[in-house]
Every structure is written in C-alpha cells, then in structure tokens.
Amino acid sequence: MPRLIWYGLPCALGAAALTLAHAGDPLPPDTTYRPLPALPFSAVRANDEAARPGVMQRQRALLEQRYDLADRPAAVMMSGGRKAVQEGVRVKLPEGETWDGLAAMSPQEIRDRDLLPDGFKPLPHTKQAAGGQVFPEEQITEIGRDEARDLRRFDVDFDLPAHLTPEFPPPIFLTTHPELGDVSRGDLLTIRNFYEYMNGIVTPVQMEGLRLLLTPFPQEEFNQTEDRKVAQPSLGVACLDCHSNFHTNAAFHLTPDIRPQAERFRLDTTSLRGLFNQQIHGSKRSLRSVEDFTEFEQRTAYFNGDHVSATRKGVHLPDRPNQVAMMAQMQNIIDFPPAPKLDVFGRLDPAQASEQELMGEQVFMGKGRCAECHVPALSFMDNAMHDLKLERFYKIGETTNDFVAMPDGPIKTFTLRGIKDSPPYMHDGRLMTLADTVEFFNLVLGTRLTGEEKEALVAYLLTL
C-alpha cells in the first residue's frame, strides 16, 4: 500500500540527475563523423602501399588461426555449375576440445574458460581503420577488362581464397522467365554488355533500372578526392560491382549503422535473389522496401551511413518515381535458383529426396528448431530480426586486428533459399561452409544435435 507513495520518487531523482549528469562536453566530433585527411594524397598512398603486405599478412594469419582454408570441394556444384560447394567444418576448435564437448557446456563456462572457437566471433575487415568496400580479384579483373575501370585499392586486397566465395559469374534466374533458366550467358553483366544480353527479355522499365544499377558513381574509397583508396581519380563503383549478376561475389564492407569506426563490423555482400519476398532489408537497418534501400544506398555512398562525407565526394540523388522505382523493379524480378526437390510449400518432395535429406528436414523442423525463424513458406525467413546473444559465449571488448568485437545485437534472419550458392555465411561472412553454420547454431541454440543429425541437416540445406 505505501508503495504508491514512492512512485513519485524516481521522478524527483530524475530531475536531480539532469543537473548532475548533463553538465558536460559531447564526445569528439569524429567519434561519429569522418575526419578529413590530414596528409597529402601522395603521402597517404605511399604509406598505404608500403603497409599493404603487412596488412595482408596479418589478416592471412588471423584467417589461418581461425579456419581450415583448404580447397575441399564436395560433390555438389553451385546452381550455375561453375564452382563446387566446399565441404566440412572449417572453424578450428580450441586445443583439446570437441564440438560435442563444447555443446555440452554452459555458455558461461565457455566464456569463462575462453573456449568459444575464434571463427565463431565477429570477423574483422582487412583494414578496420580505413574500412570501405573491398572487391575480389575476379571482379576487379573482369571490370578492368570490360569497362577499363579500376576497382583495385592500394591499401588492401581481398582476403578469402577464391574457392570459399560464390561462383563467378553467378547465374541469373528471372521470376518473369522461369522457362529460360540462367540468362547470364555465363558472363558478368556490365554497362557494356547488358543491353545486348537483356533486350527482348526484360521490359523497358526493367532495362532502365538495370542500366542504373550498372552505372558507376564516384563515391567513398573510389572517388576523385584525396580521401580515396584507388590510385587514379576514380570512375566509381556500380551497385552490381558487389551484387555481381544480382547475386554476391563476397565483396565486403563495414556496417553503416555503428560508430565509432573501430566497432563497425564487417558486412559480407548479400544476394539480391528473392528480394521480392523480403519485407525488411539490411542486417540492421530494417528498411521496409527495396525502393528505400536502393535510394538510400545510393544517397549515402554505399555503406558508410554518412551523407556528409558522401556529399563532399559528389552525391547522386536518384529520382524516386523515375529512377528508384525502375531499379527496384529490376531487382524484384531476380529469382532464387531452382530447387527441384521442394514442393510448393517449400517442403521436400519424398519422391525425389534422399533418406538423409528427409531426415535433415525433420531436424530442421523439429529438434534443430531452425524453422522457427527460417519458415519454409516464407522463403526460409521470418521477416524479423533476432538477437542470437553470442556474447553469452565470449568476453566482449577484445580488439583483433584493430577491430573491437562488441555484441552483434539483433540481425535480420537471412533466407536459406539457394544458400549453397552464397558462402561465406552470416552478416560478416565469419563462417565458410554450411557445416560451420550447423555447428554454430547447434551451440548457440543449445539443441545438442548428434553427428548424424548434423550431417543430415547439411545435406538438407544443400537441397534448398
């Protein structure tokens, strides 16, 4: 009863707190904003080039310490038949531990004894302090050859071996023409060839959208100012330089959504396949339409979440009804690759699936609890974000290669349709194979799957 009286107290205290806590300077401006370069471009470039071998060696050492990077192709090919899927668990266990042993421990014990495999922790960018977009060698070569445009940075290279990235160039499947199959002609769509390849297949509106998605705009690391990381003043970057053929080439960046710089986590390019069924976009931003995402991506310079810096380098403001809508309509006709073993409900057809695949589906729906977020009828997503709370398993605030690992917080549930085509996995690409993702979720969800169940689950994921 007297409780009621005390409800007034927190308000009184709140007012007092204002006088105590409010008197202070804000944090320095470049905790949020990007500082302008303090050295001339030539000096920055010379130092960056000189440091590059050390930067790449350090990243290589980190990757090798975390993962088995060997080339071990499975019998299964990606959807275009141009690259084999890689098999096996690649995350390295701490000395003397087993997966089952870890799965039997409490998160607290794993954290206190520092036993979470490092490969499960957030993966650093090759150069956190500069961040920015980094393209794989195949993309750099192809764009150099076809468009004479330079996507090579002088401060960093791409870090993952090519056998651990998606097939290149990826096939293109259209919702509007399932009967045609892959319409990519085995080539990378560029500003030079898109009209020849797509005329007669797409509408005028889609064609205009495609043109814009392939048109490079100078931005961020690829622009004309002293704040660039490419040797010559740059012709810029196009949307499909990362989303090659509307899929992904594993180009990476830093999240736009976090500051200060050292805390921004790595982002692995997502596929644009099946965008038509997705209600939220971006791992953290939860933008509600493809149009919003498209407009915004162009506006804030491909992933820096920084309209201020983007404006200085030359901003491109696509017109919403005339340009954004067309870019969105083009993206929205990109289909998932065919999954012949799935029926119209997204369930395995027992007439076509193997025993093991069927068992995997059972685990997925049941003991593994995967379907609670990856709902078959919703293209194996739930259009929601979830916090997997991985920090239950490790101590936050550790710095690795200049990157500070903090909790990921809620992240969008990604689709699992066509998932065998898009390694590396998770928002930052920290997992190399599907077998890794099964071990990851088994630990995080505490589902204690057996060896047989895990293998079946991997076999099932390959059918999606």
Add this chain to the structure above:
Amino acid sequence: MRALTIMLGLVLLPGHALAQFGNPAGWAPDSRTDAPGKPAPNQTNYQDRLFAQLVTAGGLAEVELGRLAAGKSTNDEVKAFADRMVGDHTDANAKLKAIADKSRMPLPDRLDPDHEKMRADLEKLDGARFDLEYMKAQVIDHQKTVQLLVWEIGLGQDAEVQQFAKETLPKVLEHLEMARQIQAQLADDARVRPAGTK
C-alpha cells in the same frame, strides 16, 4: 614502485601486440616512419592527444569521486564499487601518464570543471539519494569512456596509446556492467522503500 612495474609491463609487450595498421590519412603531418608505412613510435596525432586529455580527466574524476563515495556511502556494493574505481583508475592513470611522458603529452593534473561541479553536487546528498546519483553518473561516465577508448583504437596513431586503449577497454566494459547493475538495484530499492531508510 607501481610506476616501475607498469613501465616493465610495457617493455615486455610482444612486438606484434603493438602492430596496428591505422589509416595514414589521419597521421600527424610531421610524422616520421620507421619502416615504410609504419609510423615511428611515440608520435601522436590529434586524436591521441585529445584522448589522453579526456581519459586522464575522466580517470582523475573516477578516483576523486570514488574516494568521496567510499567515505560517504553506507551501501556495501556502492562502497566496493567505489574502492574498485579508486584502485583501477589510479593504475590506469599511471599507465597512461608513463606513455604520455614518452610521447611528450602534458596531461591534466586536477579535476575538470564538470566533475568539480559534480563532486560539489554529490557532496550535498546523503544516503540512498547519494548512492543513486553517484551510480547514475558512473554509468554515464563509463559509457562515454567506452566510446572514447574505441575511438582511439580506430583513429589514434601512437601505438602505445592505442595499446593502452585496447587493454583498458574490457575493464571499463566490466565497470560499466557493474555500474548498470548496481544502479538498477538502487532504482528498484528507491521504488519500494522510503528515502533515507535502509
């Protein structure tokens, strides 16, 4: 004596632990390099210098306010927290001072006006009211310190200052977690008990 162990600690750090690859666009204009692409040690940019000022000011305040709270509070958890602040931040301040001396950065040696005022305000309070206000301020100060440390790790130039930030960050995160828990508990208590009773 403590200063000596701290100096030794720095000397014994393995070389690779200091390997930091910043963005040279943010180096001080007069930077010398040891090897190409690697700034010579103990050269600071604007971020290192401002960081050292702000973190030292914050650290001095932690010690001062910690002493005040350890003497004034009657709550065991608040007292223990305050003692820990005095100990941990005395250590951290000495560590940073040793680096700052090498890199020729003069540091503040007394409370800044903001924290002077905070101390004066806190001195007027007693009992549960004091505890809650002290802990609230501690939460905010530690939140700000976390962001400052991350800022230095990202944009600083002096490898030793950055190493200091890296080593200090997990501890400050621990302090923040403790402060948040104690504050939540105190706020809960305030809701069910009259002020001044225990």
